[in-house]
Amino acid sequence: MPYHTLLEGILGRGIMANWRYSMNTIITHILTRRSVRSFTEEQIRDEDLDLILQAATLAPNGMNQEPWHFTAIQDPETLRKLEEKVDGTADSFFYHAPTLILVSIEIGNAYEKEDTACAMTNMMQAAHALGLGSVWCNRINHDPKLGVQLSSFGVPEGYKVTGTLAVGYPKGAYSSPRIPKQGTITYIRS
């Protein structure tokens, strides 16, 4: 792991021995992720997109069938054409993000929704860790006809779009951590 090697070189091994420091960073990041619906025009870095897509392909999935495909669209003209196909959007359904990732799943897979959401969550966490914002946009997958008609947008034949993720640099301040609904946890201990 390059990070370890690098930081060990700088700090010596003493501090790295207390791995809980890093754990806390990761947990903090997981807990502070918020959906972002306003983006700057700046395109994300190619290496960041690659990491986000890696996180998708390494997400947990049912029986490890990996029945998914990820189509990252950054071409403004393609995004504009896709926008035209989506009904009922007064404004951009992906909030004018510079990058839109279509998640599609082999039609008929029993875990289509779970696998989609696992990949989406991994991508959202990866984007957040990279200082980017993202939001799950449902407009395409809420339209059963449209979801299976996007082969000209890089969705493989036999797959249907089950979720889309808008990604970009957040415009304005990042939202404070959400206060979760209370009373949603029960402990059963000895």
Place this chain on the structure above:
Amino acid sequence: MPYHTLLEGILGRGIMANWRYSMNTIITHILTRRSVRSFTEEQIRDEDLDLILQAATLAPNGMNQEPWHFTAIQDPETLRKLEEKVDGTADSFFYHAPTLILVSIEIGNAYEKEDTACAMTNMMQAAHALGLGSVWCNRINHDPKLGVQLSSFGVPEGYKVTGTLAVGYPKGAYSSPRIPKQGTITYIRS
């Protein structure tokens, strides 16, 4: 963020300015998570369970309805009784993990599968960041009758179990990163 404050105190502000170091740690963790199906008998720390459950309650979810409940069972006798209710398990359906978290969703919620998977993924990533192992066990939610009959196991009335997560310390070596299936990514750039 306590981690920042702590590390800034130790290291000075120079190193913290390069926030990409931490990003890389987080990404590395996201990419290296694997499902764990063998656990030691040691119970996980209370504070780690709390963090995992916090990650669940702060997961993305449809329309932020938070229609979920999380029941963390650590009592061996309760786990034994639950095991008895589950059909078709020659051995423990949660791999004898010391902690089992039942995720349940209000019956009728349109995003039940997506919300479950988002919460599960956040918990799996949090557990991994804390040095713990976890695996999504589907046995209860694959039984439509059983999933709505667990009020005596801390599942609220009107909710159904949609997924369960076994959590504990991994026994043996942690698996190497998974090599994802190839050909699952398409880029559409200008």
